[in-house]
Amino acid sequence: MSVSLSWRKPLAAALMLAAAGTQAATGLNERVAELAEAQADQLESTFKHLHAHPELGFQETETAKMVSKRLKKLGYQVHTGIGGTGVAAVLNNGDGPVVMFRSDMDGLPLKEDTDLDYASSKQVTLDDGSKVHVAHACGHDAHVSWLLGIAKVMRDTRDDWSGTLVLVAQPAEELLEGAQAMVDDGLYDQVPKPELLISAHVFPAWPSGTVAVRAGRRMAGSDQLDVTLHGVGGHGSMPQATIDPVVMGARSVMAYQTIVSRNVDPQKPAVLTVGASQIGEANNVISETGVLKLNLRWYEKPVRDQMIEAIKRETNGIALAAGVAEDKLPEYTFKGYSEPVYNDEALAKHAQGLLAEGLGKDALMLGFPPVMGSEDFPMLVAGIEDTRTLFMEVGGGPADVVKNYMATGKLPPMNHNPKFEISDPRRAITTAVKANSLLLLDALAPQ
Known part of the structure; x- marks a missing residue:
């Protein structure tokens, strides 16, 4: 029985293209890792400064100034004062989709109770004359830091993507008012509407150096x-x-x-x-x-x-x-x-594959359940037809946090606790820079 062998040439070509694609992906993963690690000192310094100088919702004036200054220096077109103190920055890079990444900036009205040498001792006077302590007890200082890290990675990898990147530094997430305030104040008169919105949040429930993207319910x-x-x-x-x-x-x-x-x-x-x-x-x-x-x-x-x-x-x-x-x-x-935070199943599964390849399988946590905490970033695109959202959870706990939990049922102080802290913030932030940059590069990959 004779069989035609005419399929061999196109198959060989396809295999060569697949191999080239794999090599290109590996090279880009390495490039992203290098760019993230090269910023580690600066990002850690930024984080510690922000941690020591927190600002309440709609009062993030100094944080917003720092963010806008850094983004302008990187070549982004920057819009400030949106929704009070919000910042939106645009990097146009040819034809392609519009993708948005958002970080929140505000601290909490509570007194920090940690032994960190950069702990907050800040107090502010409210409109009624009362004074409150302010602390970054939910990790928004890390979120701002990795936003700046992502901005540089994306600027320095422009040859690898095409489209428009929009970065948002959002006020007043803790009030669940900042995202809607930016939209109501004309955010989309200044930046294009995205096809995909990505955001991330740090939690001490699993180790620094890990991330999680799970399908379905994530936050209430x-x-x-x-x-x-x-x-x-x-x-x-x-x-x-x-x-x-x-x-x-x-x-x-x-x-x-x-x-x-x-x-x-x-x-x-x-x-x-x-x-x-x-x-x-x-x-x-x-x-x-x-x-x-x-x-x-x-x-x-x-x-x-x-x-x-x-x-x-x-x-x-x-x-x-x-x-x-x-x-x-x-x-x-x-x-x-x-509104609740949901991850589309297909989108989450695709992200898991990218992150496992880009960070290594050990960096990907798959077992974290949904929580009743909330995030207002979906309000940035509520009502925009066909816009998808993707939410990543970033580890900020000690290396043995999971082992200790399995043995004792105890977790370190969680978000909104006066003793909240991020273990190894340098590693947590650089990991978030790598992970989110990989997701953005994939979403903006030339077709």
Whole structure:
């Protein structure tokens, strides 16, 4: 039986092209690693400076100045003051897609409790005259640092990609307001709309030097909600002549504890937290009003609606039972909002392959579950049809963090804890620079 061998030439050509592609990919991986490592000293220095000088949401003026100055020096077209303190930078590099990478800049209103020699001791005065400590207890100092590292890698690899890169340094993520503020302030009057948006966040739950990109649910949607209670004020010795918002607040807080457990399907993730109660100032004065500051977390919009409806039902019922007139029922003020973070399965799987090849399989963590924490970066592209998002988790813990967790069930202090710190920030940041640059280069690869 004779068989034609005419397929051999095209197959040989295809194999040669595949081999050339593999060699090119390997060479680019090495080039990205070299460019990231060459910046390690500067990026670590930047990180420590930012850590020692944190700024609250919408107050990131010095951070924004530093970012814009560095990006201008690299040749980016830089737009500042978007949404207050936001920065957007564009690098046009020929025909191709528009891809955006975003980092957040703001710190938290808490007092740092670490032994770091670059720990924050900063305090700021708020509009009401009160003073608060400020700390980078969520790693946004690392996020800004790796944004600058990525900017240089992408600038120095322009021969390997084609299209438009947009970098965003976003304010007020902790308030869940900064991304929407930038959009509302005309972000897309100044930069093109992206086809893909990538962002990343550091966590101490696994080692510095590792990253994770998993499909499906990654971070929850969230609302910041203020509930204002209206009562009747008076003297502490005459409670019968008042309607006490402290009591209404206490009853409401306790009533909220059953909303998730008795209203929401237990198979659907949800969290309702009362983060602050601000009612009254003096020992012997019953206040006229009070505010409860709530935070909601959810993955599905119907669950969100269910929680909001229950909050209003419980709070209004408590106010009416206390004798509040119907025209003075509680008010509900929605502030920060973010939709859930999901990774498309095909996109995540492709990213895993790229990162395993580019960083090594040992650097890729696959077992980290979704969390109820939130990220507002999806709001940058909410409503933009067909724009995809991809979220990467970056390790910031000690080398033995996973081993210790498996043995003891304990993790190091996590994000928003006064003792939060990134172990080996130099390695964590350079790893994030490599990983995110590889994803951007792939998304912008010439077709």
